[in-house]
Amino acid sequence: MSRLLPSATPEGYEPCPMPDGEFGQSLGPLYWRRDRGGFAFRVEARHRNYNGNIHGGMLMTLADKVLGLTVVQALDGQPAATVSLNCDMISSAHPGDLIEGVAQVNRVTSSIVFVQGTLRCGERLILSASGLWKRIRAR
Numbered sequence: 001m002s003r004l005l006p007s008a009t010p011e012g013y014e015p016c017p018m019p020d021g022e023f024g025q026s027l028g029p030l031y032w033r034r035d036r037g038g039f040a041f042r043v044e045a046r047h048r049n050y051n052g053n054i055h056g057g058m059l060m061t062l063a064d065k066v067l068g069l070t071v072v073q074a075l076d077g078q079p080a081a082t083v084s085l086n087c088d089m090i091s092s093a094h095p096g097d098l099i100e101g102v103a104q105v106n107r108v109t110s111s112i113v114f115v116q117g118t119l120r121c122g123e124r125l126i127l128s129a130s131g132l133w134k135r136i137r138a139r
Contacts (some may be wrong), residue, residue, distance in 0.1 A: 010040045010098055018069050027058070030065060037073075038102040039066045045095045053092035054099075060087050063119060063129040066101035071113045071133040074105040078135060080113060085131040093121045103129075111135055 009015070013031035016039065020030065028047075031040040041062055049055040064085055071080045093099055103117030116130040 010042070013040050016069070018072065020065060020069065024065055027061065032069075037070075038100060039069065041099045041101070043093050043095050043097045043099060048095060053094060054097075056089055059089060059119065059127050060085070060129075062099065062101060063087050063117065063127055064131075066119065067103045067115045067117050067129060067131055068133060070103035070117065071105060071115055074108065074113065075135065078137075080133040080135050083112070083132040083134045085129060087127055087129045089127050090125045091121070093126055097121050099126060 010031055013033055016030040016032040018032070024030070028042065028044055032038065033040075043054050043058075047054050047058045064082055067085070068080065068082060072078070099119050099121055101117060101119045103115055105113055105115050107114040111134060113133040113135060114130075115133060116128075118125060118129070119127040
């Protein structure tokens with residue numbers, strides 16, 4: 001089972017140092033594995049829907065963070081913005097569960113980055129996602 005105490009940093013992860021804006025920070029800590037890639041997020045009670053599961057909007061937000069930060073890594077820190085995000089919600093998670101996310105950039109053009117990824121709770125697939133990110137160039 002992937003349940004952890006709310007204050008514990010997941011084993012093999014460290015707090016994600018990549019800037020994610022005030023909205024991202026308000027959702028709770030995001031962790032990452034610098035050496036192998038991937039991100040982790042612990043579900044808290046405030047992320048629940050009426051049924052006690054993680055809210056679908058929170059899952060989509062987490063997918064946006066995981067895929068987006070993977071794009072920024074692939075662009076060596078160059079900013080990018082979500083153009084399109086397609087999510088398929090397969091399962092759910094509960095407070096205390098650790099959700100791990102990985103993404104892979106499939107193609108980079110001069111203006112658009114194509115990426116796909118998954119969110120898992122242990123071996124259980126929670127969400128699969130794909131999207132397009134616009135490269136933002138300095139003016």
